Amino acid sequence: MKKYHFIAIGGAVMHNLALALVEKGYQVTGSDDEIYEPSKTRLQQAGILPDQYGWFPDKISPELDGIILGMHARIDNPELIKAQELGIPVYSFPEFIFNQSKEKKRVVIAGSHGKTSITSIILHVLKDQKVDFDYLVGAQIEGFNLMVRLSDAPIIIIEGDEYLTSPLDRTPKFFHYKHDIVLVSGIAWDHFNVFPDFGEYKDQFSQLMEKTPESGELIYCDSDLLVKEAAEKVEIKSLKTPYKAHPATIEGGKTFLKTENDLIPIQIFGEHNLQNLQGAMNICLSLGLSKGQFYTSIQSFKGAAKRQEQIAGNEQSTMFRDFAHAPSKLKATANAVKTQFPERTLIAVQELHTYSSLNKDFLPNYAGSMDAADIAVIYLNPHAAALKKLELMDEATLRKGFERDDLKLFTDSNQLKDFLLSQDYSNTNLLLMSSGNYDNMDLTELKAKFN
Missing domain, CATH: 3.90.190.20 (Mur ligase, C-terminal domain)
Known part of the structure; x- marks a missing residue:
């Protein structure tokens, strides 16, 4: 049985990853200086809520297979220092996700906006079409107990964040997933505290695009001028697939997709969501689904939590x-x-x-x-x-x-x-x-x- 310890286990993704590892049969422990709901109750129900808040170096022993380090932890965290002294492998959660998915087809959804919505649409459609897949998404979505799944599935869908990886690694998280297929939805200045220069912020997405392997695919929203500019400029041998908002019409406060044959009713709306939907559709087509399968499944998608x-x-x-x-x-x-x-x-x-x-x-x-x-x-x-x-x-x-x-x-x-x-x-x-x-x-x- 593999044993992992989480430093800063209470975070949204961190606690979901911890629960996913428990489900996988691993032994999990963790620490944090504060844990809020719903993380607290969910960790408690899984039997891995820390007995008390704080950092305890005595939790770190040579028997551990690794440490998973959250962004919330400081570089001088006493548990981290103890792990380094003992030579225990320390992973950020993006590094750990890659480590667990080396043999899978890795699909990364990136962009300043729309990531969670696009990832959620893909997850909904794949599940509805009974495709086996793993995932990492940044919000709780209907029909999924966890925000993370790690299994023997051949595909993993990852919401790729440009924010910093960990206290030990000041590069964007999305670099670590080493994608086969990447989607970039939009570039608009965010994380001003980390990227005070807009040019540096834009460059992170160009670097991500450059990492697309020859056998892979870059899917990008060419309605976003900055994304279009970066995608057209990047020199890669992989397939480049641009997309725009899916054609639609509004009737009586309800949105319908315009398809070759019919009007398809959907439960989300707005130009940005029609862009998100088309990007998600392109990913699903790349994974082998048909347009008909996508249109059948998208009708029951209600949206991600706190997204419109x-x-x-x-x-x-x-x-x-x-x-x-x-x-x-x-x-x-x-x-x-x-x-x-x-x-x-x-x-x-x-x-x-x-x-x-x-x-x-x-x-x-x-x-x-x-x-x-x-x-x-x-x-x-x-x-x-x-x-x-x-x-x-x-x-x-x-x-x-x-x-x-x-x-x-x-x-x-x-x-x-x-x-x-x-x-x-x-x-x-x-x-x-x-x-x-x-x-x-x-x-x-x-x-x-x-x-």
């Missing part, structure tokens, strides 16, 4: 939740909801939560990103800014950055909640966008206004 997710609604109003936080994601999501329901008022709320979004120097990138909203609201948590040691921006600065003179700013979640509860949602959609949770704002009363 409908959390309440009635015939004349809907409440959406979305993970959007980067400028390109805000713009795409707000435009999608307004285009799908042009006759409805759109109230869009964005929480500035990430380092990039809270940074005054990055703010001009948000210009025009909330234009589709009839009422545009920003929530800025002073505590989040203080934790990141950033200046708290005022309303005038934000209005200038977003280029919205009527922008509304809240720095207290209770006041934001009161404002939202006071609105009339007749013929109105509410779009909540954040990678956080509005300082744990309870949405129960708000949801009730949509029943």
